[in-house]
Amino acid sequence: MSAAPLRLGLAGLGTVGIGVVKIVQREAALIAARSGRPVTITAVSARDRTKNRDADLSGYAWETDPVALATRPDVDVFVEVMGGHEGPARAATEAAIAAGKDVVTANKALLAHHGQALALAAEAAGRTIRFEAAVAGGIPVIKALTEGLAGNRIRRVMGVMNGTCNYILTRMQAAGLPYETVFEEARQLGYLEADPNLDVGGIDAGHKLSLLAAIAFGTRVSFDAVELEGIGNVSIDDIRLADEMGYRIKLLGVAQLTGRGLEQRMTPCLVPAASPLGQLQGGTNMVVLEGDSVGQIVLRGPGAGEGPTASAVMADVIDLARGFRVPTFGLPAADLAAPVPARAATPAPYYLRMTLLDKPGALAKIATCLGDSGISIDQMRQINQPGDADNDAIVLIVTHKASPADIGHALTQFDRTGVLVDRPIAIRIEEV
């Protein structure tokens, strides 16, 4: 192999960083054969040099400061697997670009917040930022969208992209346990971020959706415009009742470009139990890509972990070793359009659950509110709760397609009827 090696500077020696080291060491010959040149690590960086790590780092220079690592003349590609959207990760990425390095990153938060500025800087320097590992772990979804479906006008992107949330929701369903109990289990299993709201608040998954949307629709990343709702209010009652009607509750991201603008939402949704999304168990991720020519492509795989995330990092590294340089978001950053954020307005069926006072005509009042809001009913069920002394009735309604605004209007009208025992639940049923 006579070609010059591609030299990596690796910032971050957590699970993913060590995974990258292991692949580079174990598969040096295979990677060189596939890339047409060797891939080597020049230097590494992490907060604590003394920590015992599951890999031999003796052959690499050590930099305490990731900015120093990123700007070393013997580094061609800065690999950032530290995390954090400000501080050292941001500073080192900016420094790497300024020093003319390509960047491979697993950092969805950094790109969700600063992706446009970083991409502009990289392209001005004739470099690129690759981030396969930032979205859906080991699934090569950035590549599928940016390259594999490049001949398509993308219609819609959907995904379950936070394994912890999907673990919690599927565990609640399988074990019949309430959210708080399973949340605590997940914490003890080490599945949650230090700030759990990044997971269960939908923020992490929202970051990922905003990156996919930028590529899919040729618009600047706009994480701030993602409608976010976490899973903290998903009740075991709704999981069970949805199940009885043939649905599963998922934290589902949906991005689509409509006549009014770009809709991006990461919210709990119902999906048919028999659909690929409905079947998704545990920490597995799934992304659905819909293009005008190709139709629907579904990608499924591990969303996190040492091996899968390192696999995605290495795909980007090998692309760079092969000389492939696609613009960060598929189009030159300067050509990305300013997105026109739109509140979700695409009509969909809705699942409604409410408890009504035991009063004559209560249900009729609710049905009237729906009719007055222009919403028609697909299914309605009244559930009697044995042992409920009040005889309050739980009512489940699945509507025909209605706009979010009409549903909001109906919920306001419900309030005025005086027949509700508590706040009604409304969950969108996404057509997948």
Next chain:
Amino acid sequence: MSAAPLRLGLAGLGTVGIGVVKIVQREAALIAARSGRPVTITAVSARDRTKNRDADLSGYAWETDPVALATRPDVDVFVEVMGGHEGPARAATEAAIAAGKDVVTANKALLAHHGQALALAAEAAGRTIRFEAAVAGGIPVIKALTEGLAGNRIRRVMGVMNGTCNYILTRMQAAGLPYETVFEEARQLGYLEADPNLDVGGIDAGHKLSLLAAIAFGTRVSFDAVELEGIGNVSIDDIRLADEMGYRIKLLGVAQLTGRGLEQRMTPCLVPAASPLGQLQGGTNMVVLEGDSVGQIVLRGPGAGEGPTASAVMADVIDLARGFRVPTFGLPAADLAAPVPARAATPAPYYLRMTLLDKPGALAKIATCLGDSGISIDQMRQINQPGDADNDAIVLIVTHKASPADIGHALTQFDRTGVLVDRPIAIRIEEV
């Protein structure tokens, strides 16, 4: 857009060719933006110029001879969507390479038979052959395997890659109809190739598997070593009985590298009904890729049709416009190893169905044969057929894991017991 256009010569104006024309015309601006240069069609070729086609071809030069098209000086990329593994497709592809063109092809048969020679020729000329459209239609599986999982040692590749076979099998199950009836339906719907054995004999799917195996394991394409068994002998009885035990029958391709060599088989298998492969309905394709780092990635999408196949062709074209040139099979063709073909020997559970004479001790004899062959039984069921005057008994057995050789031995032993009414059925249960 100042960069020089990438100029295509398009051979074949059937469904896929016209799909390519439509995308190139409709999405010219989008493709130019994504590629960094325009993509244009210079010339086209098809057998019959007078045929009425659903696209405006007036701007393109017409070549009656695809070899003349392939060698035009104003063509950069030869796009071959004619089909056929000899004759004009082969001659034109060879001529294109000799003339220094890159090739984009949807022709699985051509590459399954001549892929190694063509790849060597292309690489000697500094060119490449891309064939995303040849495998699993619109699913970007070649890209996922060659690039997205390039940091992995691939363990196993599986797939349902012939939509017609999957349509026939799922329709048999859903409607309870025998093979012959559904085959005839499929013929009338135009789902079958002119030579139906390409579909139902597993040949087309076997071609695709051999191409995936070459990339996955770095070995020369060896279609001749694929163990092929079509779906013509799959009975509605087995579909129904497998269903009752929680399985589906699929024409499943499996390629894996073992200590003994490369196993490639395209055969009817049982898979769990609840697995992604088991859930696959109709003409949809699915490919499962397993890598040492990434674990299992599942890709699902349309396996054929104008839009999906043209989408895959365009992905290859846009890659070339962007200047990406990966070797045809991921590694330089000269470095691909000669595969050591191995008969399938990986143990698996088996489904056995047989009809036994109404004789005392018949079932015990069968159980003894299994024990003597080193095979243990996971489930056994005897089914009484109401109205069967003979009182012959249908026996279903699911074995624990056994090697194909042991199963073969047991079947030979069964024959010698004298208790079989007819030839027993044995179908592998693939663990997915």
